Amino acid sequence: MFVATTPSAVDKTSAYADYERQLASLLSGERDFIANAANMSALIFTLLPDLNWAGFYLLRGNELVLGPFQGKPACVRIPVLPAPRGVCGNAAFHRRTFLVPNVHAFPGHIACDSASNSEIVLPIIANDRLVGVLDLDSPTLNRFDADDQAGLERMVATFVSATDF
Numbered sequence: 767m768f769v770a771t772t773p774s775a776v777d778k779t780s781a782y783a784d785y786e787r788q789l790a791s792l793l794s795g796e797r798d799f800i801a802n803a804a805n806m807s808a809l810i811f812t813l814l815p816d817l818n819w820a821g822f823y824l825l826r827g828n829e830l831v832l833g834p835f836q837g838k839p840a841c842v843r844i845p846v847l848p849a850p851r852g853v854c855g856n857a858a859f860h861r862r863t864f865l866v867p868n869v870h871a872f873p874g875h876i877a878c879d880s881a882s883n884s885e886i887v888l889p890i891i892a893n894d895r896l897v898g899v900l901d902l903d904s905p906t907l908n909r910f911d912a913d914d915q916a917g918l919e920r921m922v923a924t925f926v927s928a929t930d931f
Contacts, residue, residue: 768792770812782917785813789921793928802929804834806921810902811836818881819903823854825896830854833898841878852876857887857899865915867908879903886910888922892931900925 768791773784792809793802803822811820821835828847832840845851850859851874857864866885869875882903890897900922904910 770809772813778911778913778917782913782920785809785917786920786924788813789924790928793925797928797930799929799931800834802925806900806925807834807836810921814902816904816906816909817902818879818905819901822890822898822900823858824898825858830858830898835901837903838879841876844876853885853887854899854901857889858896861889861891861896863888863915863919865910865912867910869903881905883907884909886914886918888915888918890922890926892926892929895931897931 770788773781789806789809792805796802807821811817819835819837819840821837821840822833823830823844824833825846828845830844830846832842844855846855846858850856853864853866853869853872853875864887866872869882869885882905884904884907886902888900890899900918
């Protein structure tokens with residue numbers, strides 16, 4: 767049985783290295799996308815402080831469709847083409863991480879939960895193909911920084927290497 771443990775490290779770089787090790791252990795021996803995405807979103811929601819949503823949106827045609835997540839019910843479909851909507855749509859369209867300190871200042875932000883104030887969205891790319899995005903929301907302004915981005919990007923890489931798409 768896997769048990770998530772909060773790291774004793776005081777700096778984010780060390781904490782994220784520990785999160786990545788826990789993620790690799792959790793995904794070890796399982797290649798199914800749904801199982802791995804569900805466990806990754808649960809692990810992130812459990813370990814990272816000050817989140818109100820953590821989960822996946824999957825690319826289906828020209829839009830992102832809600833996938834495994836932790837948190838309140840969410841928006842189900844987010845347009846990517848012809849014009850991306852919200853932080854998730856833009857991260858998918860541009861195929862890069864979007865770190866947004868204040869979602870209320872982001873043009874076209876989609877408010878699935880009015881309590882969300884900051885967000886980070888990371889593209890999930892496997893074999894040069896966009897699969898979807900990992901979306902994390904926080905009720906706190908400026909919750910995410912460059913250390914979070916670097917640590918989460920490494921976790922996404924671990925997820926991609928452990929998962930069949």
